[in-house]
Amino acid sequence: MFNGQPLPFFQPLIDTATGRIAGYEALARLRDEQGQIVSAGPLFTDPGVDPDDLLDLDRTIRRMALEAFRDNPDGFISINISPLWVSRLEPGKPLPSLQLLEEIGLPPEQVVFEITELQGDLQELKEAVRRYREAGIRIAIDDFGAGYSMLDRVLALEPDILKLDIQLFRQAASGNGNSGDFVKALALMAEKSGCWIIAEGVETEQELHFALECGARYVQGYLFARPAENFLPPDAVKAEFSRMRDDYAAGKLAERAKLMELRNSLSVLFGDLRKWLAKGGKPTDLPSPKSYPWLLRCFLCDAHGTQISPNYEWTNNSWKADPRYLDHNWSWRPYFYQILAEAGQDSRVILSNRYRDATTNQYCITSGLFIDNSRHLLLVDIDTALI
Incomplete structure (x- = not known):
């Protein structure tokens, strides 16, 4: 009992x-x-x-x-x-x-x-x-x-x-x-x-x-x-809840503004990378990452998602080429086919949803830009913790 x-x-x-x-x-x-x-x-x-x-x-x-x-x-x-x-x-x-x-x-x-x-x-x-x-x-x-x-x-x-x-x-x-x-x-x-x-x-x-x-x-x-024995008026918390919901919406708008800043920075970065490719694509000629602290790596794929360049990563104050992923096809990855769906828009910087990178275990966003009349896709991986 x-x-x-x-x-x-x-x-x-x-x-x-x-x-x-x-x-x-x-x-x-x-x-x-x-x-x-x-x-x-x-x-x-x-x-x-x-x-x-x-x-x-x-x-x-x-x-x-x-x-x-x-x-x-x-x-x-x-x-x-x-x-x-x-x-x-x-x-x-x-x-x-x-x-x-x-x-x-x-x-x-x-x-x-x-x-x-x-x-x-x-x-x-x-x-x-x-x-x-x-x-x-x-x-x-x-x-x-x-x-x-x-x-x-x-x-x-x-x-x-x-x-x-x-x-x-x-x-x-x-x-x-x-x-x-x-x-x-x-x-x-x-x-x-x-x-x-x-x-x-x-x-x-x-x-x-x-x-x-x-x-x-x-x-x-x-x-x-x-919890209480009695019921409250239906609008008992409406005003305070509305304030908190407005704060949430304001926070989301601020995140959106940061995302627009990122897009602007990416436009500049992709412009630099296109110039780099036009000059021959040597690792030593890659632009300095100091203006892009969130940059993890960059690489090039064909229009079908097959990687045709090494990964280029900033390590120990210099760019290093990692060829391990050459000929890997990434079109099956959720973030990648999201980008591939935008094929044909060479001037548009495309952002994936956030995901966890299997290699580094970091949360990332991948950004892409189609170039050469959509024959190639230039990609960069972004560390979301540093945006």
């Missing part, structure tokens, strides 16, 4: 398009004899707690949350559903949660069932999700990105909403390691599959900016509001 009075707390989810509160997640809490509020979450992972007691607690708080939200005219409420509870349902029997919604009188369209944990039988869960969706309920999956088994559930359940794994999200938002690109790739995958993204645990403006960069439709966290 457990001690304390069960009750639901509610944490708002902010719509990034409007800044308004779009809905709430219901969270399980207990009030002890001294009136202190504690999370009931640890009970659900404690093997010493009787599963029947946990099921009673879960259903009690679920009913209280839905009854409290019933009189809320706008938005949706997200309710956690454990796959373990689903596995205890009798096949063909009515689903208790659907019966509860009908009894309370809350439209299913205002409800999101959030699938938590990785346990339970996937086929049973898939069948329950099908019935929930037929009733008009949207499905979310929590901790997206936490592991392969979660990806397996995403493919099987085809959810409407994905909630990024909070630990992975925070690590990615901090800028440490490779997790940022990984989370952005997850978000892109979600977007292509028609899912909306929720970023939870947002506590700083830096984390908010990263959530926006990932295309999150909803954000949730202490930066906006802590």
Whole structure:
């Protein structure tokens, strides 16, 4: 057993398009004899707690949350559903949660069932999700990105909403390691599959900016509001959220300005490199890299992506030729066919998306310029850390 009075707390989810509160997640809490509020979450992972007691607690708080939200005219409420509870349902029997919604009188369209944990039988869960969706309920999956088994559930359940794994999200938002690109790739995958993204645990403006960069439709966290017993006015955080969103947009515009500066510098560099080629292309005649501190290397390919020159790299205050990549064809690389798609525009400096260079392990951008009536492609690799 457990001690304390069960009750639901509610944490708002902010719509990034409007800044308004779009809905709430219901969270399980207990009030002890001294009136202190504690999370009931640890009970659900404690093997010493009787599963029947946990099921009673879960259903009690679920009913209280839905009854409290019933009189809320706008938005949706997200309710956690454990796959373990689903596995205890009798096949063909009515689903208790659907019966509860009908009894309370809350439209299913205002409800999101959030699938938590990785346990339970996937086929049973898939069948329950099908019935929930037929009733008009949207499905979310929590901790997206936490592991392969979660990806397996995403493919099987085809959810409407994905909630990024909070630990992975925070690590990615901090800028440490490779997790940022990984989370952005997850978000892109979600977007292509028609899912909306929720970023939870947002506590700083830096984390908010990263959530926006990932295309999150909803954000949730202490930066906006802590969980509470009561609901807030829909516009409670709109003004502050709008300011932070404007700061993010301003930062992106500043990045765009830096990119334009880079393009201008590249135009000058490519002009120097064309003169260098016209003079015979000797390494000793290459222009000084002092004006281009971000320059990693330059090389020449034919129009089909086959490298026809060595890599020229600035090493120990002089240009060195590295012939190891002669005759390698790079047209299969994502950054390269992005550049090849622009063939025929000799005067246009082309930039790839950022990628991690397999040789140096550095984050790079490759820039290209077609020359000689698009018969050759002049390329430079750029260290993005020095832009």
